[in-house]
Amino acid sequence: MLPGARVLVAEDVVTTGGSVREVCRLVTAQGGEPAAVLTLIDRGSASAFPVPYFPLLRLKVPSALPETAPSASKASP
Secondary structure, three states: OOOOOEEEEEEEEEOOOHHHHHHHHHHHHOOOEEEEEEEEEEOOOOOOOOOOEEEEEEOOOOOOOHHHOHHHHHOOO
16 A cells, blocks of 8 residues: 555445444554545444544444344244
């Protein structure tokens, strides 16, 4: 990577944002500069990225632990 290269970080689905933050960190470690983050779907993450964030679609997706999920009582062994 060229020093100072501006990089657009793209992700298909962001849930917690951990992978995107890690990619931004790696870009910086290689001498690049993350310019923005683009994602197809934001699943409700409250992630703060170090650059502007552009989700194409925001979905509020509730999550539950397997043992508390509504379908857990109907699950087969």
